[in-house]
Amino acid sequence: MKNTIKMAMVAAGALAVSAGVTLAQYESDREQIVDLLESYETALNASDTDAVLTLYAPDGVFMPQHSPSQIGAVAVRRAYDNVFTAITLDVEFQVEEVHQMSPEWAFARTNSVGFVTINASGDRAPEANQELFIFNKSADGEWKIARYAFSTINPPRQ
Amino acid sequence: MKNTIKMAMVAAGALAVSAGVTLAQYESDREQIVDLLESYETALNASDTDAVLTLYAPDGVFMPQHSPSQIGAVAVRRAYDNVFTAITLDVEFQVEEVHQMSPEWAFARTNSVGFVTINASGDRAPEANQELFIFNKSADGEWKIARYAFSTINPPRQ
Numbered sequence: 204m205k206n207t208i209k210m211a212m213v214a215a216g217a218l219a220v221s222a223g224v225t226l227a228q229y230e231s232d233r234e235q236i237v238d239l240l241e242s243y244e245t246a247l248n249a250s251d252t253d254a255v256l257t258l259y260a261p262d263g264v265f266m267p268q269h270s271p272s273q274i275g276a277v278a279v280r281r282a283y284d285n286v287f288t289a290i291t292l293d294v295e296f297q298v299e300e301v302h303q304m305s306p307e308w309a310f311a312r313t314n315s316v317g318f319v320t321i322n323a324s325g326d327r328a329p330e331a332n333q334e335l336f337i338f339n340k341s342a343d344g345e346w347k348i349a350r351y352a353f354s355t356i357n358p359p360r361q
Numbered sequence: 362m363k364n365t366i367k368m369a370m371v372a373a374g375a376l377a378v379s380a381g382v383t384l385a386q387y388e389s390d391r392e393q394i395v396d397l398l399e400s401y402e403t404a405l406n407a408s409d410t411d412a413v414l415t416l417y418a419p420d421g422v423f424m425p426q427h428s429p430s431q432i433g434a435v436a437v438r439r440a441y442d443n444v445f446t447a448i449t450l451d452v453e454f455q456v457e458e459v460h461q462m463s464p465e466w467a468f469a470r471t472n473s474v475g476f477v478t479i480n481a482s483g484d485r486a487p488e489a490n491q492e493l494f495i496f497n498k499s500a501d502g503e504w505k506i507a508r509y510a511f512s513t514i515n516p517p518r519q
Contacts, residue, residue: 264470268426268512272457272470272491299430305463310495312422312430312508333430335493335510337468350470352493354426354512 224306235346236301236309236338243348244296244315250287256280259348260339266352291320294330307340308349314356331356382464393504394459394467394496401506402454402473408445414438417506418497424510449478452488465498466507472514489514 224232239258246254256276259265265273265282273282294317303309312335319330332353339349382390397416404412414434417423423431423440431440452475461467470493477488490511497507 266470266491266493266512269515269517271514272472304466308462308466310508312424314430333424333510335424335495335508337493337495350468350493352491352510352512354424354510356429357427359427360518 224303228306229303232303232309232340232346233301236311237298239338239346239348240296240298240311240313240336244294247292248294250291252280252283252287255283260341263348264350266350268354289322291322292330293318293320294332296334309338309346311336311338315353329357382461386464387461390461390467390498390504391459394469395456397496397504397506398454398456398469398471398494402452405450406452408449410438410441410445413441418499421506422508424508426512447480449480450488451476451478452490454492467496467504469494469496473511487515 243255243258245251246258256279259276259279261276262274263276263279265279267273267282267286270282273279294315296313296315299312299314301309301311312333314331314333316329316331318327320327333356334351334353336348337350338346340346401413401416403409404416414437417434417437419434420432421434421437423437425431425440425444428440431437452473455472455474457470457472459467459469470491472489472491474489475487476485478485491514492509492511494506495508496504498504
């Protein structure tokens with residue numbers, strides 16, 4: 204993830220103008236967002252619902268593949284609990300882009316690759332997904348996941 | 362789709378303040394975005410790649426399930442051509458929310474339900490997806506799809 208972060212930082216100058224944010228603030232926001240993505244990766248690989256929930260806005264929406272959209276902290280918590288009961292993830296996120304749209308809104312596009320273990324059977328299989336995150340800065344200045352959708356990039360199982 | 366649009370319009374006042382956009386501009390932007398979603402639905406059901414492409418920003422990213430992210434107009438066009446060669450869609454979009462994040466950025470979350478026909482076999486099956494769109498207003502004032510991800514909400518096939 205480190206190399207991608209560095210690449211992303213280079214582009215900060217050009218984007219800062221359009222977002223109406225000072226460059227210093229922009230770089231600080233960007234760093235916080237990349238940190239958030241790293242924390243998300245860690246929480247996911249640890250099957251840690253509590254840690255995941257600290258990264259979401261209270262009214263955040265989680266849009267997991269094979270499930271209706273989960274709206275708000277209670278539903279998001281239940282959804283991650285279900286995921287972590289069913290599977291154990293061992294994945295690495297690659298940050299493809301972080302784009303700040305306003306002082307309070309940003310999005311990131313990532314890819315993740317690794318392995319998924321089906322807890323019931325112990326079967327382990329390769330996993331590869333693409334992710335689209337929308338982040339909102341809370342009143343106390345912390346970036347949180349506002350909306351999050353992902354899908355597999357692998358072909359359908361035959 | 363109509364009822365959802367009306368509901369969404371009621372919330373415009375509260376959101377306009379945070380986005381730093383006048384209410385009149387906000388409502389106009391919102392209407393254009395909902396129109397865009399309707400045009401997308403129409404283009405999808407008509408398997409019309411050209412029509413889809415008019416709705417995307419030139420550097421837009423399409424993140425279809427079971428495929429890597431498609432970046433930029435050439436890749437987006439090829440991806441939709443592939444989709445429309447493989448399947449024919451008959452789906453209806455329900456707009457769950459439209460949220461303007463700044464004068465130039467907005468997102469929408471939708472659900473779509475209907476049927477998919479596999480062109481090779483003629484088999485027809487129910488289809489249900491969730492979608493996350495990020496829109497960008499172009500220099501000439503037109504809203505375009507900047508990023509778009511979706512995934513099925515149906516359980517995995519056994």
